[in-house]
Amino acid sequence: MRLIILEDADIVADWAARFVLQRVTQFAPGPDKRFVLGLPTGGTPLGMYRKLIQFYKEGKISFKYVTTFNMDEYVGLPRDHPESYHYYMWNEFFKHVDIDPAQAHVLDGNAPDLVAECARFERLIQEAGGVHLFIGGIGPDGHIAFNEPGSSLVSRTRVKTLAYDTLEANKRFFGNDISKVPRQALTVGVGTVMDAKEVMILITGVHKALALAKAVEEGVNHMWTVSAFQQHPQTLFVCDEAATLELRVKTVKYFKALSEEHQRMIEDAPVQAQRVLH
Numbered sequence: 001m002r003l004i005i006l007e008d009a010d011i012v013a014d015w016a017a018r019f020v021l022q023r024v025t026q027f028a029p030g031p032d033k034r035f036v037l038g039l040p041t042g043g044t045p046l047g048m049y050r051k052l053i054q055f056y057k058e059g060k061i062s063f064k065y066v067t068t069f070n071m072d073e074y075v076g077l078p079r080d081h082p083e084s085y086h087y088y089m090w091n092e093f094f095k096h097v098d099i100d101p102a103q104a105h106v107l108d109g110n111a112p113d114l115v116a117e118c119a120r121f122e123r124l125i126q127e128a129g130g131v132h133l134f135i136g137g138i139g140p141d142g143h144i145a146f147n148e149p150g151s152s153l154v155s156r157t158r159v160k161t162l163a164y165d166t167l168e169a170n171k172r173f174f175g176n177d178i179s180k181v182p183r184q185a186l187t188v189g190v191g192t193v194m195d196a197k198e199v200m201i202l203i204t205g206v207h208k209a210l211a212l213a214k215a216v217e218e219g220v221n222h223m224w225t226v227s228a229f230q231q232h233p234q235t236l237f238v239c240d241e242a243a244t245l246e247l248r249v250k251t252v253k254y255f256k257a258l259s260e261e262h263q264r265m266i267e268d269a270p271v272q273a274q275r276v277l278h
């Protein structure tokens with residue numbers, strides 16, 4: 001597990017986008033070799049998407065041969081509702097880049113058979129050969145995707161009823177009216193994300209500080225589902241200073257001492273790009 005501590009949320013967004021650029025470029029996707037990316041929604045990754053759009057416009061990255069799978073979607077919210085994750089992904093990212101819409105998978109929270117929809121999503125991930133890089137966000141209660149406290153750490157894609165804390169946290173997107181937040185969602189399981197070759201979790205803000213401390217300093221605990229990623233062979237937690245406030249000074253010092261190495265992880269990107277081009 002690596003913990004990458006950066007100054008603020010903007011720098012987290014920039015780092016995350018450069019890391020995606022680095023991974024996709026290094027992989028050199030093509031028609032017979034697609035890069036498979038898992039994607040989150042929420043406020044946290046917005047800056048990363050903006051940066052990736054910028055890289056695309058500058059010709060540094062293409063999504064033509066990238067397949068994506070989103071983490072979650074509300075149940076029963078119309079696809080064109082401004083708070084549906086379909087709407088979010090299309091408006092904040094997909095419509096601005098050259099991704100093939102047929103390769104941009106978002107769970108259908110309006111499917112007539114939700115259980116079958118979840119099984120279909122798992123099958124599609126398998127058929128794509130698994131996820132190379134799953135990017136995630138968390139809730140203040142330490143849930144990853146919509147794997148609420150108490151979720152099985154080997155869970156697969158399924159229907160979840162949302163915890164009160166999640167409804168509270170997400171009501172800001174629904175005019176601060178908790179009754180408007182859908183009560184259920186479809187979500188990839190913790191096990192689904194654990195199967196990815198690499199996982200990058202973005203955590204910013206003081207309201208996520210306790211969750212980060214639980215994720216990093218305490219044991220694996222299904223009441224803080226993000227903590228499962230301690231046991232993933234390639235996990236990056238990328239956070240800002242504010243999110244470290246509940247960590248021990250010792251922990252912060254240890255990981256900050258590795259910051260030069262962390263910087264090198266993204267500085268490779270332009271060099272790799274040249275190698276692919278020539």
Ligand SMILES: N[C@@H]1[C@@H](O)[C@H](O)[C@@H](COP(=O)(O)O)O[C@@H]1O
Binds near residue numbers: 045
């Ligand atoms: N299901 C989503 C998560 O996938 C997301 O990571 C989380 C954090 O959102 P934000 O980044 O807005 O804090 O919100 C929701 O609960």
